[in-house]
Amino acid sequence: MQASGSDKAAAPQANRRASSAKRGAGDFAALLEGGRAQQAGTGPLKPAVIAELRRAASSGGRSTHSQDSDSDQPALQRTGGDPAQSAAGVSAGQTSDPYVDLFTSGEPASEFTRSMEQSGQPDSGQEELKQSAAPVQAQHTEAAGSETPSDGAGTGAPHGSPGAAPSRFASLAGLADALPAVDKLAKEQLESSVGPPSAYLPPSDVSDRAEAPSPEEIPVSSSALSTDETPEPSSKAESLSEGVSVGEAASMSDFEMVEKEQAQVERSRQTTAALSQAVNEAASTSGQNESDEAWRRERKHMFVLSNAGKPVFAAHGDENALAGFMAIIQAMMSFVQDKGDQLQSIRAGLHLVVFVEKGPFYLVAVSATGEPEAALKLQLELLYGxxxxxxxxxxxxxxxxxxRYxxxxxxxxTYTVLRSLKDSFETDPAAMLSAYLPLPLASTLRHAALTTLQAAVKGVNATWGLLLAGDMVVALAQPRAxxxxxxxxxxxxxxxxxxxxxxxxxxxxxxxxxxxxxxGHMHAYINYLHQEAGLCLVLLSSQPEQFYTVCPEIAQAAQEQLASTGVTEAVAAAMHDDAHRGRLHIADLPKAAGGGSVGTTPLLHFLYKVPSRGQFIMPAICAPLDTQSARQALMPAYARVHAAMFRASEGGASAGLAPQRVHYSQDSERTMLAYVSPEYEVYAVYDALTDKQTAVQLCHKLGSYIKSQQTDLFVP
Amino acid sequence: MGCASSKAPTTRSDIRGVVRREPEAGPAPVPRVKLVLLGDSGVGKSCLVLRYVRGQFDPNSKVTVGAAFMSHSVHLPDGTTVKFEIWDTAGQERYASLAPLYYRGASAAAVVYDITSKESFQKAKHWVSELQKNASGDIVIILVGNKTDLVELREVTPEDGQEYASRNDMLFIETSAKTAANVSEIFETVAKKLSGYQAPPAEVVSATN
Known part of the structure; x- marks a missing residue:
């Protein structure tokens, strides 16, 4: 991330601010920018934050009350900050343009959000406003371009337009100001006591990817670009009436609303109330979030909140203390959503912020791991799952x-379950590959395990049965259908x-x-047959009746049978090895297949997936990848390669472009080769000096070796 | 008949909810009693069971998910043995609708509350009324006030518990999983009641004090 002039100037302040570290709201900026946030104000920090939150919160609900333009003007000027910067900051999806322009031009527009949703007429006035933002769009395009994962090379450091985002956020804040859904009294009180509200505005480039409902839209693979420039008729349409309503908004009052709007109003009130509450909670608990500094240093955050802004889950930190932070997320997402658009991602320095909306939840990932957007989206979807x-x-x-539930x-x-899932993304490519990891086991033992499992499944009339060892699958009994x-x-x-x-x-x-x-839910029976090995029997049934009474006995029988056939012992032996926990060792592979101890083979790690089986194998991580930084870099590196190869097929409407079949990349850290065919997929990591020919040869040999061993390596 | 033993066949046949197993399973098949633990989350249901079955107490014990199943045998003073099949249910709200699965067919239920939490006592009352409505009519219910080791934080007096228990024809006991006070008494009291061992109410009360 390039720092803008204003960034640098603000740095000392930002540092001081970061060190104070006790606010719910400033977190966002600091998180995005590693503390290099812009601080415009000198007023007391905490009240400023609260006021900011209130404003942000107010944008969450649709505006339902009008407000004096007089009282809005000063706030707008404040948030507007440097006008030039503001103009530069406009970088949004097509539907966002109008509001940005409105606010950079300082007009109060308390009603426009609402009216935008209702009217469907084009607006030439809006068009005009939009043009004034043209240079900004160009910048944005650039920024969005840098977001696409760079093949193999280190994390795609963004070359976004510096200084763009602060003003965009200023616009957002300004907007919030002008949407006076928050009770006026409290707001006035706060405003009188606080400094300029831009304390948390992060200097960064922003990319909105919009999913416009319009049929004219032409989605392209890097859709971050497409929507910015695609005109969206309905939003323009709304703007015409807008041009009128904006000017008069200030004098509009509740009773003028038509009846059918009342439901909206109610919803908006509820949202607002929920947000105010969240903000108040944040204000009262932000002091408890002692570990702010450590919290900020986390490489990846995940948040789940309800679409009314209630915190549900935070991978790090305390959800309650983060209520204010979540309120900001809610404000951002619902603001864009209120325009029939969806916030997709924001790139800020090393951080990529990805937004997903699922049912009544908003899920957000803030990642500095270098994973591509597609990977983070999938992870958020799994978190929802x-x-x-x-x-x-x-x-x-x-x-x-x-x-407001x-x-x-x-x-x-169950937070341990969600946290564990989030942690598994750092080491386990199962989600990315959509496959599971079998425990290598001699085929005779595997057969014995499977027979036992099938008998147990039959015995309790279950639908599925699994025999797990840690994060690996020993056997799986499932109906063919x-x-x-x-x-x-x-x-x-x-x-x-x-x-x-x-x-x-x-x-x-x-x-x-x-x-x-x-x-619906299934009834699961879970029994650890061998604690140390983590050998666990799981039976799933949809019929509870018999299930609850027979499972214990059947499990007992299964346990005895597995012990007598030597399966338990073999699994325990495999899992006993702390360093490898049942995984393959590259050192144990034949030399011809790329095996060998450290330094004798260029092969460092690989993933081998058999799509027809829905399984993949990977070796244990060993030197030289066993340092923390190398470990952390491994899965993101795979994710980037995977995303690059499958981007086309994941692009939805842009499908038709075949995914890449071969991918080779080399940087100072590693050489990566990936090959995808219908029968198998290989992703291999070699040392950085491996040439292409060696990489390809080893990959072939590895593939044929695994094929020859597949009865032991895979679950039938 | 499958559960008859040479010692006291008449009393054994009184046990309700006994699951009869194959007679050839052992020389003296032990009658089994299904007991379900209900109560708000965090009142110490799992701690009571683990203390009773394994003699362990883990102050950082894990939140129960779903329902844990354990079995344990009680030897009564009259020489008979009863095998408890204990269903330790999760107290979380989301599992409330599944509770019937667990208390269906149960011959005994221990409704647990935390003596330092009035709220958990209210929740216990809720469970009692649900059991009275939905469980089998002759289910033996014991009201358990747990955490007597935290007596200085007490919010629910023993009198309150006893009064509510008597009014609803339940057994009552106060326990501490931490100090193991009265823990095995829960199961023994229930076993006695089930097996028709005439425990005068006074005796149960005395166990609480």
Missing amino acids: QILSILTNGVEKRFAHNP DARGLLGG SPMHPLDLLLLSNFVRSTDSFRQSESFSPVCLPYFQPA
């Missing part, structure tokens, strides 16, 4: 009934692995398989 696996999508009904009560005790979705398996395995109470005794638990049936 894990929530569903615990709650089923019945939770959506609760939110439909009461938008607090899901934390429902999720009580409905094999378990690999992502369901991943979520189930994580749920079982990360729930400590299952280790204490055999247990039953409802569990939903969201990719199979998000609306």
